[in-house]
Amino acid sequence: MSVMNKLGEQAEFLDDRLTVANWGKRNLRKVFPEHWTFMFGEMALYSFIIVLLSGIYLTLWFKPSMNEVVYNGTYTPLNGIEMSEAYKSTLDISFDVRGGLLMRQIHHWGAMLFIASMTIHMMRVFFTGAFRKPREINWTIGVLLLTMGFVEGFAGYSLPDDLLSGTGLRIAEGIMLSIPVVGTYISFFAFGGEFPGDEFISRLYGIHILLIPGIILGLITAHMLIVWYQKHTQYPGKGKTNDNVVGYPFMPVYMAKAGGFFFIVFGITVFLSGVATINPIWSYGPYMPDQITAGSQPDWYMGWLEGALRAMPNWETVIAGHTISWNVFIPGAIVLGVIIQLMIIYPWLEAKVTGDKREHHLLDRPRNAPTRTAIGAMSLSFYMLLLIGGGNDVIGTQFDISINAITWFIRIGIIVIPPIVFVITKRICLSLQRADREKLMHGRETGTIMRLPHGEFIEVHAPLSENEKAVILSKTDITPLPWPEKTDADGVRDPSYKKDHRWARLSHWWYTDNIAKPTAAELATAEEHIRHSAAEGAPIIAHRASLEPEGGVLHDPAAAAAEAEEGKEPVGK
Amino acid sequence: MRRRHRAAAPMLVLLTLALIGVLYAAAGSATSAQASSDARGANAELIKQGQQLFAEGCSSCHGLGAQGGPEAPTLIGVGSAAVDFQVSTGRMPLAAPGAQAPQKPVIYNDEEIAALAAFVASLGPGPQIPTDEEINYQDADLAEGGELFRTNCSQCHNFTGEGGALSNGAYAPNLMNATPRQIYEAMLTGPENMPVFSNETLTPENKRAIIKYIQHMDEQPDYGGWGIGSLGPVTEGLFIWVIGIGLMIGAAVWIGARVR
Known part of the structure; x- marks a missing residue:
């Protein structure tokens, strides 16, 4: 009691000065829905915090300088070798700073987890349609966060100035050079002259520890404020509608859960960093422009771009003595740019095609938006193929496949496989919709076969639970965009007819083969039918319940008791 | 005065030249034989054994005289080092033609490998098997x-x-x-x-x-724990997706489980 009084005093102290009582009451009791997939974003947030904290530790020792020094230190295989101060200080962090190697590995594994968590978070948001109105802006912020994550990760990968870093930067320079007309100028501007120069590491350092983390922090803040303000989406279920949020209050349930989850994420990251090596820079050696290693790869999140670069045919155009390197420019610059832009505009594009301008707070089940789900699966297959292509040499040696064969598989595969994935995914979604409709019309299959007095066999169906029914009925009713009229009532030609017609055609394609939700009348009839069927099957269900096996094995309780009395092992235990 | 045959003079010159030639050849072979007599004496048996092994195991592709064939290069002048490398790593003899000779269990013992190497080395000069001294790397930088x-x-x-x-x-x-x-x-x-x-x-x-x-x-x-194959970022990426994200999702499902 006295603790509560103390707390009360504290609260009053704050309220008297900041008048936060009302604000606190409103926000601390805010309700959030419950689902494990809602924790992916939290995973990303927490890994970002971990990366931030471990990064601060690293800045205490890292020297972002390309000055040449000679190493004479703990790691003897590099003694007497010339290297940049950046690389030397990274070696010192790894071998001489207490906890330095662990911190480096926490920083790097944490960064990989950060981007991986953002990726699965984004997949969850996409496949459940959480990006729909009114959350398009937050989706855009999410795409920007992911992009910033790529840039930030790449900058971090480049800073230690080891052999991999330099190789990655060389590719970045190549991509800059491939930009027509201005490429050379951009490269000279970025590197302060010819690659590698002696400026770039210190420039990149400022970007890596100040600029991009600042942008990411700002975007995360906006992202979370918007989630708070707009309320979280929820999965369909009994009692869940577009106008309510069913779940638990922020305080105390989510404060405890989120706080606990932070420590779990922290623990997993430290565990991974303690048991598994990441980026053993001492093995790579310092970057020298005349050296390279087999198996040079970017971190996984850049792997798909590496794959695009490796799969691209060697196309070049020479115009008036100037070479345009399509072989680098297309995969290195255009692919990334186009895909990010497509991701940003997707919510508006979908709304335009579906004509759906309503607000959505209830999530879609992926099967109920077959075309979107198919587009998502198709994109993932495209991404995965490029990712495989990025590791073609490692896959080649590990699985004994010719690297040329892999490259050709990727070249053809990225054109042929995604459409196949699209069709298969869409058909699976439609089948699931059909199964749902079946359930609504006839009830749930019990797996119990009953023989009627006149010899007919029927399967007994049971009515759906209220929750199950609510989930299936959450499918939103849809109508494709109307076909436009060529002329209006007065016979005046509609100038936008052609454009509207194209959108309408796209819209009809989007809704092809949609399985209609049963009408109210159909549902009422179905309800009657299910009740009848359940009543018919009730005796056998009751009979089966009386025989219900215990512990998964049929046994007779009386016999078991008798045997136990005799001191024997009971049957089925 | 008895007249000499008119061919007598040239014949005499020829005979003299022939005699000198024979003598010179005999003396020459005698000195060289003396110089390498030890090596030859020890090697002759080995080369003979090597030739036997070569005929059985290698000649189907490389030819009986190691002159090479449509599928295999000539071994004249490759030296003993090449033979020792290829045979002692199990790359030769080849099981089947392919992109590259794979490493296989070695089928010859050390003595047989030495014999094969000696035979091939006898066909023409080439890089020799390095001596123990040459490969003593203990003092290297x-x-x-x-x-x-x-x-x-x-x-x-x-x-x-x-x-x-x-x-x-x-x-x-x-x-x-x-x-x-x-x-x-x-x-x-x-x-x-x-x-x-x-x-x-x-x-x-x-x-x-x-x-x-x-x-x-x-x-x-x-130094940093399990090296995940020392293959670079590809296996690191696989690791973070399978183990890292796997553990995270496990924890999320655990925490996010409905409160009953």
């Missing part, structure tokens, strides 16, 4: 070896010598199982796609430094 390794070897064999892919199914093999002698011989003879690093390109001392570095990479502990 480790850091220099690392520098040379990164400049000359890692582009194909990967930064820790784990190997890497080459075009059309060929590959640079993993160096971790190679003996110092095999590494030395490989540099000397340039098997498969590997370039020859002659003693002018990489001095014997350089070669020993590289061997020392490779041996060191093999013995060096994984």
